[in-house]
Amino acid sequence: MDAALAAVVRESGAFGALLYVLPPGDDALWLVAVAGLPQEFALPWRRVALTDPIPVADAVRERHLVWVGGQEEMARRYPRPALVLPYDFALAAAPVTSRSGVLGGLVLMWAGDRTAPLGRDEREAVESGCRRLGDALQESLDRGDPPRPGGRPRTLSARSGRSAPPDEAAAATAFVDRLPGGSCALDMHGRVTFLTPAAAELLGAARDDLLGALPWEALPWMDVPEVEDRYRAALVSRRPQEFTVLRPPGTWLAFALYPDASGISVRITGAEPAEDTPASPAAAGPSRATMLYHLMQLAATLTEAAGVQDVVDQTADRLLPALGAQGLVLMTAEDGRLRILGHRGYRDELIDRFDSVRLNADIPAVKVQTTGVAGFYSTFAELRQEFPAMTHEDGMAAWAVLPLIASGRPRGSLLLSYSRAHPFPPGERAVLISIAGLVGQALDRARLYDAKHSLAHRLQSALLPRTLPAVPGMKVAARYLPAARGLGIGGDFYDLIRLDGRTVGATIGDVQGHNVDAAALMGQVRTAVHAHATVGSSPDRVLAGTNRLLNDLEPGLFTSCVYVHLDLAARRGCVATAGHPPPLLRRPDGRAELLRVPPGLLLGIEPDSRYPTADVSLPPGCVLVLYTDGLVEAPGVDIDDATAALAGLLERADPTDLDAMADLLIRHAPNPGDDIALLLISVDG
Numbered sequence: 001m002d003a004a005l006a007a008v009v010r011e012s013g014a015f016g017a018l019l020y021v022l023p024p025g026d027d028a029l030w031l032v033a034v035a036g037l038p039q040e041f042a043l044p045w046r047r048v049a050l051t052d053p054i055p056v057a058d059a060v061r062e063r064h065l066v067w068v069g070g071q072e073e074m075a076r077r078y079p080r081p082a083l084v085l086p087y088d089f090a091l092a093a094a095p096v097t098s099r100s101g102v103l104g105g106l107v108l109m110w111a112g113d114r115t116a117p118l119g120r121d122e123r124e125a126v127e128s129g130c131r132r133l134g135d136a137l138q139e140s141l142d143r144g145d146p147p148r149p150g151g152r153p154r155t156l157s158a159r160s161g162r163s164a165p166p167d168e169a170a171a172a173t174a175f176v177d178r179l180p181g182g183s184c185a186l187d188m189h190g191r192v193t194f195l196t197p198a199a200a201e202l203l204g205a206a207r208d209d210l211l212g213a214l215p216w217e218a219l220p221w222m223d224v225p226e227v228e229d230r231y232r233a234a235l236v237s238r239r240p241q242e243f244t245v246l247r248p249p250g251t252w253l254a255f256a257l258y259p260d261a262s263g264i265s266v267r268i269t270g271a272e273p274a275e276d277t278p279a280s281p282a283a284a285g286p287s288r289a290t291m292l293y294h295l296m297q298l299a300a301t302l303t304e305a306a307g308v309q310d311v312v313d314q315t316a317d318r319l320l321p322a323l324g325a326q327g328l329v330l331m332t333a334e335d336g337r338l339r340i341l342g343h344r345g346y347r348d349e350l351i352d353r354f355d356s357v358r359l360n361a362d363i364p365a366v367k368v369q370t371t372g373v374a375g376f377y378s379t380f381a382e383l384r385q386e387f388p389a390m391t392h393e394d395g396m397a398a399w400a401v402l403p404l405i406a407s408g409r410p411r412g413s414l415l416l417s418y419s420r421a422h423p424f425p426p427g428e429r430a431v432l433i434s435i436a437g438l439v440g441q442a443l444d445r446a447r448l449y450d451a452k453h454s455l456a457h458r459l460q461s462a463l464l465p466r467t468l469p470a471v472p473g474m475k476v477a478a479r480y481l482p483a484a485r486g487l488g489i490g491g492d493f494y495d496l497i498r499l500d501g502r503t504v505g506a507t508i509g510d511v512q513g514h515n516v517d518a519a520a521l522m523g524q525v526r527t528a529v530h531a532h533a534t535v536g537s538s539p540d541r542v543l544a545g546t547n548r549l550l551n552d553l554e555p556g557l558f559t560s561c562v563y564v565h566l567d568l569a570a571r572r573g574c575v576a577t578a579g580h581p582p583p584l585l586r587r588p589d590g591r592a593e594l595l596r597v598p599p600g601l602l603l604g605i606e607p608d609s610r611y612p613t614a615d616v617s618l619p620p621g622c623v624l625v626l627y628t629d630g631l632v633e634a635p636g637v638d639i640d641d642a643t644a645a646l647a648g649l650l651e652r653a654d655p656t657d658l659d660a661m662a663d664l665l666i667r668h669a670p671n672p673g674d675d676i677a678l679l680l681i682s683v684d685g
Helices: 002-012 039-045 053-064 072-076 079-084 120-142 166-178 197-203 227-239 286-301 308-323 347-356 366-373 380-388 426-463 515-532 539-553 639-652 658-670
Strands: 016-021 030-033 045-047 066-068 088-100 103-109 154-156 183-185 194-195 242-247 251-260 265-268 327-334 338-342 375-377 396-405 408-416 474-481 489-497 504-512 557-569 570-580 584-586 593-594 612-617 623-627 675-681
Touching: 002 016, 002 030, 002 120, 002 154, 016 053, 030 039, 030 053, 030 658, 039 327, 045 053, 053 066, 053 088, 053 396, 053 570, 066 072, 072 079, 072 593, 088 120, 088 194, 103 120, 120 426, 183 197, 194 197, 197 251, 197 265, 227 242, 227 251, 242 593, 286 308, 286 426, 308 338, 308 408, 308 426, 327 366, 327 426, 338 347, 338 584, 347 557, 366 375, 366 396, 366 408, 375 380, 396 426, 408 426, 408 593, 474 489, 474 658, 489 515, 489 675, 504 515, 504 623, 504 675, 515 539, 539 557, 539 570, 539 623, 557 623, 639 658, 658 675
Parallel strands: 030 154
Antiparallel strands: 016 030, 016 103, 030 045, 066 088, 088 103, 183 194, 183 265, 242 251, 251 265, 327 338, 327 408, 375 396, 396 408, 474 675, 489 504, 504 557, 557 570, 570 612, 584 593, 584 623, 623 675
């Protein structure tokens, strides 16, 4: 697999690649290999859900190559990764497939000076490379040894510079030493691998202290966002970068970075400060630039989080690898008890012991929620000093307990834990508290989102029939699927009305809109249809009476509807429609056909509208299908073609298992931007 990945990078002309696998039955891609880049750059995307707005997710989900031609296009189409990597580079993402289907995805990156899309030869190199990777993944699956998701990704070694004989190497060193200013080299991870004496003197540090170190960690005055930002820009765009920084107390230095596939060459010279160049204070602890990138990544992610569980998952997926933490618990207080909303890195048994315990000031998370003041404990001794009753049960060595603040009030607490002793310098504490603030605001929105959806679900359940009547001589199955947008509530409805021992009324309809008003009107329409049907009205009179009611109510919303009167003894039906898709009928021989019913106007437009009817024969073994337009309508798809495709599915389904048939038809539906209601009726032999 490594050889295939290296080959596709080389043949396509890309400088870097990320390889993802899609485990069977999983809904997320997992990063398993990185080439040409430090894997730290890819940490925010070690796990990519198939629904994430990320190029590789789109490529795998839609099974085609995705090309992003530069920074502006990335910002326009994929703002989340553009926020974290605001550099100029080109990207291609493609699905990795084999005989068993999609096994993963491949991301390739090109330098920022590339402007043209992939040529034919390059596209062929990418596609053939994906096929080779698919074959390699398939072989590992067949051997029972697939790449393990969730572990640390493999990093392919970068191509090193050319080898030089000893005399040439000595001459090169002397040549570099004679140049004005200083020179050094960084590897792909930013660590110093070479340093001239002049460079060490300019930097004001011993050569041995700098070799093997990250500059912004070895030199506190370089721990400013611009320094690491320019290093990242050089690696990602593969273009030269420059910056100026102050070495205290008053020495300004200019840095020029020249990247290639093996690392970065750096020239250091004295400089005069620009008038608007501010002096940068020294910082302690981890790189503030790195922490700021993590903060931006989490902020971009949490803006798209929906419910509480989504906030928990996104926070754990992004924060733990970014901060180097091993455990996370998200908590809140409800009715005087501690409630754990989600966790990662802890045993369920331990979490269950603390879930729903009474609020007690001897518990760190409770104290943080009460006071809004964060707690940082580098060792268990520090934790025990403040909370003497605590016992060491989780096996961790350091903890940060952070308040989740929203609207100026603590809404919960976030526990981050580390398997080793971990200092929390002031800069890191500030960033962690900011991160917790983002999580708190997202959690507040998510709980409101969940509450609205719970209300919508209860309202929808109350308006739709709880059960359908059991009628001798017929079988029924029904489904309702809410829209993917809005509150998850809408105006689609269905009903089955037992009229007497041998006749039944069946109806389905769709009120315009996806809100509480549409749901309320849906309840009125369903009640009106039910009332007119139970007094023995014919289908045309049922719709006409319901139409007059809607015109009297003047709701400002229109409704489509189908009503069918079924005579089981005569095995016949009478159908009337009001601007609704006509029913489908699957005949006993397997043929499916659209019932040609004269259409009537939508309900609620014209009070005196008439609704023509059509009679239909219902032989034993047939299946009548009533549905709303969400089952067949999709942008760019002709409605007749979509209905024909639905009829084809109906012909292939088993007419003796209506539940399986209903599930098959629902799965056929496009991504629901509209509600879907479905009612299947089978007349027994």
